[in-house]
Amino acid sequence: MGCGASQPEAPAGAAASESAVQRRPVPDDPAEMAKSSGIDRELDRARQQEELKVKLLLLGAGESGKSTIFKQMRILYGSQRSDDDLRMYGVVIRSNVITAMRKLCGLLRALEMEGQLGEDPAPEDGGMTPKGAYDLIVAHLIDNTGNPDDLETPNGDSKDWVGNVARAGLGANNDAKQFLQLWKPIKILWDSKTMKEVWSKRAQVNVIDGHKEFLQDLTRLASPNFKPTTQDVLLARVKTTQVVMERYRIDGIEFEMYDVGGQRSERRKWIDCFENVDAVIFVAALSEYDQALAEAKRTNRMVEALDLFRSVCNNRAFANTSIMLFLNKKDIFAEKLLYSDIATQKPFSDYPGPPKDFNNGVLYFIQKFKDCLIDDDFNDSFIHVTCATDTNNMEFVLDSTRTIIMTDNLRRSGFLGSG
């Protein structure tokens, strides 16, 4: 899917240095000549380095998994995270649990399931009933009517490894503090039968599916010794609000990777990094076929991803750029298909395959993305079905993506045949 025309084009930086070399007068003095050829060599070297650099851009709608892929690049090719970084993620993770609980309790209330919850028994080791836990959580997280004296002091006297991290922001730190006060009632509510039913309807309120892992592991997250693992960092959710770039040297080639925010309000910043892009990795979450956008509740997320993909592929800035498509969140897609039929979603009522069928579902959405292209120069090797939180899967995918990008770049610059 090397989209659009494939006229070879020198990078803008290279063209600028070329004209600078040509304008410089040729000196007569041998010392001046030596100095001049030294400068030429420097310019040549700079030009070669520029040519060896690959600029990669991650694009896609919000929550599709761009930053998670960005994190995987660092795990696979970059440096380890500092303790300071991990502390920040500790705050984010605890805050992610509070965000999920606010949404789930709001949904339980909207579904009028409080009566049903009242019939769920208290845990066998005694203590609060799930309804009692729910009332306490709602009072503190939603209605703001709770009495702070009803809450436990976080972690008693033990020093908490994560603590308060200014970098995470005031909101996340407040949430993380509430997590430490409320995690026991949250655990009781999470373990209840009614909450399992509410969880299966979570698409209505856009709870992040992967945060189930956090909700199942509350005791560890609440421990004063909690130090996020690599997997925790991959599952943590922070919305991207600025363009971020990291550099990696892989097999002698420099890769410059850009991550951008995918929500609608963030997309006007994309244009700033559209120049001289060698490859775009467009990320779309397969599992979001039954979800609405966080920023526009009437728009189906998959429809938004398809529209966005169409506009990226047909953007003149990418006429000479390889575009790769990552259909992400295959793990959640596989699980979701079991209870959420593709054909029951209005925009996808033409789905012809049997329900609960992973392969047919994937092929159907691949075709939807292929239909977005004006030309049919669409090579299946440019498409990957991925799980961005799985490092083994991403190592394989990113490795073959790298090979395809390099080959495609050579082909487009005329070094290889077009076959």
Ligand SMILES: Nc1nc2c(ncn2[C@@H]2O[C@H](COP(=O)(O)OP(=O)(O)OP(=O)(O)O)[C@@H](O)[C@H]2O)c(=O)[nH]1
């Ligand atoms: N289970 C699972 N979770 C995923 C996968 N990819 C991403 N996630 C999770 O989905 C959430 C959103 O992922 P992000 O990488 O933050 O999404 P994004 O595209 O950067 O979103 P914006 O910054 O808003 O544009 C995170 O909590 C990730 O851990 C996946 O393949 N499987």
Ligand SMILES: [Mg+2]
């Ligand atoms: Mg992001």
